Amino acid sequence: MPHVPExxxxxxxxxxxxxxHLRWGDLDxxxxxxxxxxxxxxxxxxxxxxxxxxxxxxxxxxxxxxxxIAAGVLTLIAxxxxxxxxxVPYRREPLDIQMWFGKIGGSxxxxxxxxxxxxxxxxxxxxxxxxxxxxxxxxxxxRPQRLTDTMREAWSPYLGDPLIYGHRR
Amino acid sequence: MPHVPExxxxxxxxxxxxxxHLRWGDLDxxxxxxxxxxxxxxxxxxxxxxxxxxxxxxxxxxxxxxxxIAAGVLTLIAxxxxxxxxxVPYRREPLDIQMWFGKIGGSxxxxxxxxxxxxxxxxxxxxxxxxxxxxxxxxxxxRPQRLTDTMREAWSPYLGDPLIYGHRR
Amino acid sequence: MPHVPExxxxxxxxxxxxxxHLRWGDLDxxxxxxxxxxxxxxxxxxxxxxxxxxxxxxxxxxxxxxxxIAAGVLTLIAxxxxxxxxxVPYRREPLDIQMWFGKIGGSxxxxxxxxxxxxxxxxxxxxxxxxxxxxxxxxxxxRPQRLTDTMREAWSPYLGDPLIYGHRR
Amino acid sequence: MPHVPExxxxxxxxxxxxxxHLRWGDLDxxxxxxxxxxxxxxxxxxxxxxxxxxxxxxxxxxxxxxxxIAAGVLTLIAxxxxxxxxxVPYRREPLDIQMWFGKIGGSxxxxxxxxxxxxxxxxxxxxxxxxxxxxxxxxxxxRPQRLTDTMREAWSPYLGDPLIYGHRR
Numbered sequence: 001m002p003h004v005p006e007x008x009x010x011x012x013x014x015x016x017x018x019x020x021h022l023r024w025g026d027l028d029x030x031x032x033x034x035x036x037x038x039x040x041x042x043x044x045x046x047x048x049x050x051x052x053x054x055x056x057x058x059x060x061x062x063x064x065x066x067x068x069i070a071a072g073v074l075t076l077i078a079x080x081x082x083x084x085x086x087x088v089p090y091r092r093e094p095l096d097i098q099m100w101f102g103k104i105g106g107s108x109x110x111x112x113x114x115x116x117x118x119x120x121x122x123x124x125x126x127x128x129x130x131x132x133x134x135x136x137x138x139x140x141x142x143r144p145q146r147l148t149d150t151m152r153e154a155w156s157p158y159l160g161d162p163l164i165y166g167h168r169r
Numbered sequence: 170m171p172h173v174p175e176x177x178x179x180x181x182x183x184x185x186x187x188x189x190h191l192r193w194g195d196l197d198x199x200x201x202x203x204x205x206x207x208x209x210x211x212x213x214x215x216x217x218x219x220x221x222x223x224x225x226x227x228x229x230x231x232x233x234x235x236x237x238i239a240a241g242v243l244t245l246i247a248x249x250x251x252x253x254x255x256x257v258p259y260r261r262e263p264l265d266i267q268m269w270f271g272k273i274g275g276s277x278x279x280x281x282x283x284x285x286x287x288x289x290x291x292x293x294x295x296x297x298x299x300x301x302x303x304x305x306x307x308x309x310x311x312r313p314q315r316l317t318d319t320m321r322e323a324w325s326p327y328l329g330d331p332l333i334y335g336h337r338r
Numbered sequence: 339m340p341h342v343p344e345x346x347x348x349x350x351x352x353x354x355x356x357x358x359h360l361r362w363g364d365l366d367x368x369x370x371x372x373x374x375x376x377x378x379x380x381x382x383x384x385x386x387x388x389x390x391x392x393x394x395x396x397x398x399x400x401x402x403x404x405x406x407i408a409a410g411v412l413t414l415i416a417x418x419x420x421x422x423x424x425x426v427p428y429r430r431e432p433l434d435i436q437m438w439f440g441k442i443g444g445s446x447x448x449x450x451x452x453x454x455x456x457x458x459x460x461x462x463x464x465x466x467x468x469x470x471x472x473x474x475x476x477x478x479x480x481r482p483q484r485l486t487d488t489m490r491e492a493w494s495p496y497l498g499d500p501l502i503y504g505h506r507r
Numbered sequence: 508m509p510h511v512p513e514x515x516x517x518x519x520x521x522x523x524x525x526x527x528h529l530r531w532g533d534l535d536x537x538x539x540x541x542x543x544x545x546x547x548x549x550x551x552x553x554x555x556x557x558x559x560x561x562x563x564x565x566x567x568x569x570x571x572x573x574x575x576i577a578a579g580v581l582t583l584i585a586x587x588x589x590x591x592x593x594x595v596p597y598r599r600e601p602l603d604i605q606m607w608f609g610k611i612g613g614s615x616x617x618x619x620x621x622x623x624x625x626x627x628x629x630x631x632x633x634x635x636x637x638x639x640x641x642x643x644x645x646x647x648x649x650r651p652q653r654l655t656d657t658m659r660e661a662w663s664p665y666l667g668d669p670l671i672y673g674h675r676r
Binding site for chain 4: 367368369370372373374377378406407412414415416417418419420421422425480503
Binding site: 024025028029031034069090 | 365367369372374407428
């Protein structure tokens with residue numbers, strides 16, 4: 001998973017590029033990737049960006065969370081916002097999910113995404129823009145847990161302008 | 170599917186009450202209903218509220234859209250916002266998804282939801298609040314299609330205050 | 339969830355009747371309930387038939403397994419066989435999943451299913467026939483765990499002829 | 508998607524090797540890949556093996572079906588059998604789904620699978636064995652449609668011994 005610096009649409013900051021494969025099963029009866037499947041793709045991109053990999057697997061430098069019930073830490077979603085810009089067809093090549101962080105808080109992080117058609121497309125189509133607020137929670141108590149210095153250091157290179165949603169009220 | 174008038178949290182307007190059953194498969198490895206499963210529940214509530222029922226099935230008075238590729242009309246999601254307030258455990262009794270409309274536009278409708286624990290709970294727990302903007306689209310051309318007078322009449326009793334999200338930037 | 343005695347196609351034994359709601363999201367791009375969604379429906383029927391209900395919820399007399407990681411017991415699937423007899427359309431009324439047990443073993447049970455269109459249909463359509471072998475496993479050691487006398491007593495009224503699949507080699 | 512000849516467990520015939528990525532969302536509340544998610548993975552492997560790729564994408568020589576409602580041809584599942592041999596954990600590296608054909612019939616094909624841990628593992632773990640019978644159907648009439656000579660030629664190099672399931676009755 002390469003994470004190439006890039007000048008994004010609304011920010012001059014670094015972005016992570018996470019290739020995520022579609023499945024034909026992500027389509028619904030309208031023959032488009034379903035709106036909830038899109039959030040499944042974002043979930044998978046988050047797991048790959050944030051969670052410590054299994055031994056021997058490669059992962060980006062941001063993958064520093066030991067998450068899971070066994071690890072005692074849950075990464076919960078507090079809120080999400082998503083704008084669907086174009087219907088997404090099935091493709092064999094992985095989508096190019098671009099990610100950066102709009103804010104690194106006390107025990108939470110605001111994750112921003114732009115979902116593009118495969119990196120092999122010229123030009124690429126922007127399918128969706130989204131934001132998730134992820135909170136670190138103690139698995140036993142359910143209480144928020146402070147981000148560690150390791151996390152802040154790993155994530156700060158990807159701090160950028162948060163997404164602004166034009167059509168919201 | 171009864172649709173009982175009720176004084177809601179932030180509105181004095183009518184709400185639809187749609188009972189939607191969880192599945193154990195909606196849980197993820199954290200043993201909570203997954204954030205994307207919650208949107209699957211909202212999708213199912215929308216289908217039941219908006220789409221013309223099969224012959225012989227009962228449906229609320231709002232169910233006036235002939236949707237589907239065969240019908241030539243698609244109901245697409247333009248944007249969604251969701252706030253997760255408490256983890257949702259598996260339950261056999263259906264969740265009580267309360268719905269109303271924040272805005273009825275030219276070719277779109279803003280759907281507001283509050284997802285509560287089963288109607289048999291006293292008191293009920295509010296698990297999530299969400300908003301979807303649904304656009305009517307011509308299946309062949311992909312262009313927005315104006316809402317009909319039948320739709321406006323069927324939906325206007327449930328027009329209410331849109332949800333306001335406190336934590337967004 | 340009523341469990342009415344009935345004379346089935348290939349057995350004179352009692353059957354459980356589990357009503358399970360479809361979701362529009364169970365459809366795939368062919369506009370039929372996807373083959374994997376059908377197994378999701380069977381999974382939900384199993385959970386409702388076998389697992390001890392939450393306090394206050396009703397469940398059939400077979401619901402005697404305290405399953406879950408917290409309970410220390412997992413119910414794993416060892417094998418499944420399924421025959422799809424007719425495409426399943428979206429319906430608002432719940433499917434009528436009929437279940438009985440082909441064999442009650444030392445630490446496993448063979449679950450048989452016939453998936454019918456809603457109980458309100460006359461006549462009902464048989465959509466699929468399936469068999470799952472479910473094994474009780476100790477969550478810590480991963481080793482099979484013997485069925486208890488409580489389980490055997492609860493399940494034996496639904497013991498019947500196993501399904502025979504004609505077309506298999 | 509390379510398709511390397513290999514001497515398989517129960518056959519000396521060629522196998523297709525299809526790399527399919529897991530998603531964390533494939534796990535269920537037992538923290539294993541859910542039994543229905545496994546069938547989703549097989550579905551995706553089938554789509555990649557059988558369906559004509561989008562322009563510019565690479566695909567194996569077996570990818571000769573123009574499927575879809577628009578193409579007028581549906582590929583439906585008539586029956587499936589699956590044996591789960593070991594719990595599947597989440598991995599970043601793609602699973603190695605090995606496929607061959609147990610029988611090429613008049614209008615159907617019997618697809619055999621062995622699902623292995625990633626190709627980078629030494630040795631690889633065999634997680635599951637499965638068989639699907641896929642039928643070609645005319646989308647308008649719903650009637651079976653004969654396989655073409657192109658299909659038979661493309662698929663016959665991968666004809667091999669069908670899977671035998673020991674534990675079935």
